[in-house]
Amino acid sequence: MGATPALNLEPIEVKSTRENLKTAIAGEKYERDIMYSEFVEVATHEKATAGIRTFTFTLKVEAVHAVRYQDALDNLQKRTGKNHTYYVCPDRGNTLEEPNIAKCLVCGYCKSGLIAVS
DSSP, X not given: OOOOOOOOOOOOOOOOXXXXXXXXXXXXXXXXIIIHHHHHHHHHHXXXXXXXXXXXXXXXXXXXXXXXXXXXXXXXXXXXXXOOOEEEOTTTOOEESSOOSSBOTTTOOBGGGOEEEO
């Protein structure tokens, strides 16, 4: 699509769980609100239907991730020392708390293919 990738590696500083969640939330919101929205816009302009589909799905999934991280931050004290199982769509990465739907809400992948992650 004419873009030149740029690599900018910065050292990773591991902080507290609270700070790491805040950083993750900011990253997911950036991807949801800016990065993938711009990708969808460019793909639409270029009539790249596969790109439109992929970036739209990914934008929706990043929105889910932002909610999941915010929930973890809001409930950090209650979740300390406890495991929680999530279900991940192997096609698009959508993350569900409960597999109580017939298909992934983002891409339509069958729920029997969801991967349980604790």
